[in-house]
Amino acid sequence: xxxxxxxxxxxxxxxxxxxxxxxxxxxxxxxxxxxxxxxxxxxxxxxxxxxxxxxxxxxxxxxxxxxxxxxxxxxxxxxxxxxxxxxxxxxxxxxxxxxxxxxxxxxxxxxxxxxxxxxxxxxxxxxxxxxxxxxxxxxxxxxxxxxxxxxxxxxxxxxxxxxxxxxxxxxxxxxxxxxxxxxxxxxxxxxxxxxxxxxxxxxxxxxxxxxxxxxxxxxxxxxxxxxxxxxxxxxxxxxxxxxxxxxxxxxxxxxxxxxxxxxxxxxxxxxxxxxxxxxxxxxxxxxxxxxxxxxxxxxxxxxxxxxxxxxxxxxxxxxxxxxxxxxxxxxxxxxxxxxxxxxxxxxxxxxxxxxxxxxxxxxxxxxxxxxxxxxxxxxxxxxxxxxxxxxxxxxxxxxxxxxxxxxxxxxxxxxxxxxxxxxx
RNA sequence: GCGGGCGUCGCCAAGUGGUUAAGGCAGCGGUUUGUGGUACCGCCAUUCGGGGGUUCAAGUCCCCUCGUUCGCCCCA
Numbered sequence: 001x002x003x004x005x006x007x008x009x010x011x012x013x014x015x016x017x018x019x020x021x022x023x024x025x026x027x028x029x030x031x032x033x034x035x036x037x038x039x040x041x042x043x044x045x046x047x048x049x050x051x052x053x054x055x056x057x058x059x060x061x062x063x064x065x066x067x068x069x070x071x072x073x074x075x076x077x078x079x080x081x082x083x084x085x086x087x088x089x090x091x092x093x094x095x096x097x098x099x100x101x102x103x104x105x106x107x108x109x110x111x112x113x114x115x116x117x118x119x120x121x122x123x124x125x126x127x128x129x130x131x132x133x134x135x136x137x138x139x140x141x142x143x144x145x146x147x148x149x150x151x152x153x154x155x156x157x158x159x160x161x162x163x164x165x166x167x168x169x170x171x172x173x174x175x176x177x178x179x180x181x182x183x184x185x186x187x188x189x190x191x192x193x194x195x196x197x198x199x200x201x202x203x204x205x206x207x208x209x210x211x212x213x214x215x216x217x218x219x220x221x222x223x224x225x226x227x228x229x230x231x232x233x234x235x236x237x238x239x240x241x242x243x244x245x246x247x248x249x250x251x252x253x254x255x256x257x258x259x260x261x262x263x264x265x266x267x268x269x270x271x272x273x274x275x276x277x278x279x280x281x282x283x284x285x286x287x288x289x290x291x292x293x294x295x296x297x298x299x300x301x302x303x304x305x306x307x308x309x310x311x312x313x314x315x316x317x318x319x320x321x322x323x324x325x326x327x328x329x330x331x332x333x334x335x336x337x338x339x340x341x342x343x344x345x346x347x348x349x350x351x352x353x354x355x356x357x358x359x360x361x362x363x364x365x366x367x368x369x370x371x372x373x374x375x376x377x378x379x380x381x382x383x384x385x386x387x388x389x390x391x392x393x394x395x396x397x398x399x400x401x402x403x404x405x406x407x408x409x410x411x412x413x414x415x416x417x418x419x420x421x422x423x424x
Numbered sequence: 425g426c427g428g429g430c431g432u433c434g435c436c437a438a439g440u441g442g443u444u445a446a447g448g449c450a451g452c453g454g455u456u457u458g459u460g461g462u463a464c465c466g467c468c469a470u471u472c473g474g475g476g477g478u479u480c481a482a483g484u485c486c487c488c489u490c491g492u493u494c495g496c497c498c499c500a
Contacts, residue, residue, distance in 0.1 A: 005473095008491075060498050064425075082500085111500080116425075119493070120500085127500055194497065210496080259499060269500095280500055307500030334458075367453090369460035384458055398460070 009115070009123025020315045024308060025108065027154040028128055035147050037104040037130060042086035044110065048078040054085035054294060056261030058201065065113040067123075079112035082260075083129045084287070084303055085294070091133065092296035102134040108308070120278030120310045129305035130284075133291065136300035138235055141266045141286060142242040144302045148282050149248055151306070152270065157314055160281065162249065164268045165256035166236035167204075168228045170289070173264075176227035177203055187217045207255040223254040232265065239266055262287040266302065272314055281314070282306040328354040328422055330377035332368035338383040341408060345381060345393065352415050354422075372398065378422055397421075 006012060013021060032039075048068050055062050067079035080086055087105055090096075096103060108128040115121060132144050152160060167173055181203050188196055192211035199206065207218060228236065243250055250268070258267045267285035275281070284304025291299035329349050333342035342358060349356040357375055359368045365384070372380045382394035387405075395414075396403040406414060 005491075065498075113499080115498070117492080118495085121498090125500070129500090205498095277495065278499075283500060305500055310500065332459090364456090365458045366456065366460075369458095371460090373460045380460080382459075386458085394459085396459075401460090403459085 007123070009117040011122065017312065017316070020312045021308065023315065024128070024155050024311055028106075028108070028151045031147060031150050031154060032106045032130070035104065035143075037106045037147070040087055040090065040105045040107050041109070042083075042090050042107065043080075045077045045079050046086055046089065048076040050085050050089055050294070051078055051081060054088070054262065054290060055082070059260055061113060061259070065115055067112045067114055081113045082111055083107050083109070083127055083305060084131060084262075084290070087129075087131050088133075088291055088294050088296065088301075092291065092294060097134060097291075097297055097299055100134070102132060102140070104130075104132050106130045118278060120275050120307070120313060122309060126308040127305040128308060129303060131301060131303040133299050133301040136288065138238040138242060138266075140300075141239050141302050142246065142248075144284070144304060145243065145268060146246055146248060148270065148284070148304050148306070152282065152311075155311065155315065156318060157272070157281075157311070159273065161271050161273070162251070162268065163253040163256050163271070164240070164243070164250040164266070165224070165253050166228060166232060166239075166265050167224055167257060167263060167267055167285075168232040169264055172224075172228050172232050173204070176222065176224050179222045179227060180204070180206070183221050184217070190214075190217060204257045205259070207257055218255070224257075225252075225254050235265060258283070258285055262290040262293065264288050268304070272310070274314060274317055275310055278307075278310060280307070281310050325355065327357045327375045327377040328418075329356040329379050329381050330359065330372035330375050331356060331381040331383070332359045332365060332372060333383040334362065334365060334368075335383075335385045335388055338385060338388040341388055341391075341393075342381070342383045345383070345408065345411060348411055352412070354415075354418070379418075 029039075048066070051066065052062050057063070061081050066081055069077055071077055087107060091103065091105075106129060109126065110124050111127050112124055114123060117123060130144055130147060132140050149162070168176070181199065184191065184199060184203065184206065188199060190213060191199070191206070192209060192214050195206045195209045195211065195214050206214065207221075209215065209218075225233075225236075240250075240252070253269075256267055256269055258269075263285040265286040265288070268283065269280050270282040271279040272281050273279065282304055284302070286300070286302040288300040291297065291301060329346075331342050331346050331349075333339045339362070346356045346358045357377065359371055361368060361371070365382070369380065377398060380396045380398055382396060387393050391408050392405050393408055394403055395406055
């Protein structure tokens with residue numbers, strides 16, 4: 001086969017699917033705008049160093065999933081694998097934290113990770129994310145979360161589960177890590193191979209192993225929640241209280257840890273049971289250390305990202321497609337003069353705010369009527385040689401079959417009446 | 425990166441070694457040379473993701489490859 005296909009892990013978003021994307025983006029924009037969140041657009045590639053430092057050298061994303069390349073000037077660049085690092089870089093670079101206060105920002109766009117594709121996971125995928133910087137207040141966590149749940153609700157998703165956890169601060173985590181390793185080491189040979197490996201490299205991640213036997217061993221393992229400092233504990237309690245005040249239902253999951261190094265305190269994950277292995281639809285958490293890690297002033301922050309492909313999959317399963325807005329006028333014509341007049345009428349209709357479609361086939365009127373029918377148009381405008389000569393057009397309402405003749409130059413005089421008919 | 429399934433027309437899909445690759449939807453044309461939605465008729469894959477092999481004979485068996493899908497890893 002000589003035809004060129006899309007690259008592995010990428011796909012086209014065809015017109016039949018695009019209405020779902022628009023629904024998501026429209027709903028999100030509206031909610032974010034009401035919440036005083038500003039959009040930010042950062043480049044799709046950045047210096048490789050940014051992601052390596054931001055996400056953590058040892059993370060899978062950085063160590064084996066980045067689309068990195070060298071440009072003609074020998075610069076080491078990477079297609080962004082996530083959105084947060086770029087936004088934080090921009091904030092620092094443009095000194096946006098200088099005026100103090102809280103920065104509320106959101107972004108949407110493609111991200112890139114070199115992974116094996118699966119349903120709900122591609123090499124080029126899209127995320128919509130929120131970043132709130134400059135407040136360590138637990139209310140910031142809850143405000144960010146509430147915006148996420150509002151968006152999910154607005155696009156009509158239900159039956160999502162919301163897991164919440166606190167992974168404390170660096171000290172809490174170090175202590176817990178020690179306790180966990182101490183507990184697990186005697187069981188080392190009983191753990192699944194991946195977890196055995198993680199025991200030294202990243203023990204916290206053993207907690208969300210899917211291996212049954214490992215999970216069994218974890219049943220009596222120490223819990224992060226018992227290793228939080230009093231302050232961290234109080235903070236987490238406050239977050240839960242505030243969520244309850246907003247009637248946002250969540251379940252505390254002490255085994256929830258996140259993949260990227262920069263998280264601290266609040267972490268959360270919203271999942272759907274209808275997505276198979278790629279269940280997470282929105283996830284995020286607090287990242288108080290990231291801004292300084294990237295060379296900026298000490299700035300507490302919380303953020304999240306949603307996977308748009310996954311949301312689209314869920315919407316498609318719900319099936320309330322909103323893509324077809326019916327045509328108001330379908331314009332058919334035959335003959336050189338009539339055809340050019342028809343083009344003009346279409347133009348006038350559109351400029352007046354009607355949705356008009358022009359039949360370009362030049363085929364027999366019978367065929368053109370068939371297409372008018374299929375377009376689900378309310379009315380059909382007909383121009384043939386006879387009308388062209390008189391400067392008129394036939395208007396036929398397709399549902400009733402009522403037909404009348406009008407003068408082309410007086411088209412605008414009918415607009416008001418048509419609008420009334422089309423709205424009724 | 426690892427393991428399993430699948431790959432026949434735009435879509436759905438029969439076919440499981442014998443040869444002319446069913447059928448449905450959509451599309452196009454006609455019955456209906458300027459009036460649609462129904463009905464009927466016709467057309468629509470020298471080819472079965474690609475390449476190689478086995479065989480007198482392959483969409484049907486084998487190998488490789490590409491893609492896809494499910495799971496692992498990881499993650500949105």
